[in-house]
Amino acid sequence: xxxxxxxxxxxxxxxRYLDGVVRAALIVLxxxxxxxxxxxxxxPGSGAVHALEAWFSLQCHQDPSRTLRIAGHLFPxxxxxxxxxxxxxxGALLPGRVSSTPVLVALGAGVVLLGLDVATExxxxxxxxxxxxxxxxxxxSAPAALLASRAAEGPSRVNAxx
Numbered sequence: 001x002x003x004x005x006x007x008x009x010x011x012x013x014x015x016r017y018l019d020g021v022v023r024a025a026l027i028v029l030x031x032x033x034x035x036x037x038x039x040x041x042x043x044p045g046s047g048a049v050h051a052l053e054a055w056f057s058l059q060c061h062q063d064p065s066r067t068l069r070i071a072g073h074l075f076p077x078x079x080x081x082x083x084x085x086x087x088x089x090x091g092a093l094l095p096g097r098v099s100s101t102p103v104l105v106a107l108g109a110g111v112v113l114l115g116l117d118v119a120t121e122x123x124x125x126x127x128x129x130x131x132x133x134x135x136x137x138x139x140x141s142a143p144a145a146l147l148a149s150r151a152a153e154g155p156s157r158v159n160a161x162x
Contacts, residue, residue: 022152023092026145030089032056036076052076068130079130080114083137090138091145100150103143110139 036052043049053076056062060077068075068082075082114136121128 019149019152023149026092026149027089030085033075033077033082033085037073041073066128066133079133080137083134084141087138087141088145091142092149094146103146107143110143114140
């Protein structure tokens with residue numbers, strides 16, 4: 001029977017703990033638009049609603065014509081930002097057993113898709129669509145969140161999967 005040095009055990013626990021904290025933070029962050037939507041319908045005008053509205057206004061134009069609605073209630077962020085937030089939670093929930101290369105390719109594809117969506121919309125080549133905005137937000141942030149959670153596992157775990 002071999003003895004594992006205490007330093008190795010501590011490092012392993014720190015890595016597992018950090019990975020869990022990063023994943024939990026990404027899931028909570030990704031859920032914020034839904035939390036704000038529920039709070040707005042249950043307790044409109046509350047301090048929590050105002051704090052979340054202030055947070056979202058720093059990052060999103062919040063144009064109602066580009067925003068999803070549920071039961072007549074507007075999401076606190078536009079469709080693209082909703083996709084970005086949802087992708088953060090989704091990426092944190094995905095298992096990290098995939099090699100880094102496909103995740104990096106997916107991230108690159110997400111950047112390209114989002115760029116094309118913004119450019120074609122800005123150039124007037126197509127009518128803005130909520131579905132495309134949600135999908136491009138998801139395509140960008142889900143692989144980014146997966147990479148962030150895997151990076152928290154430590155460099156040896158990320159590099160071993162490349």
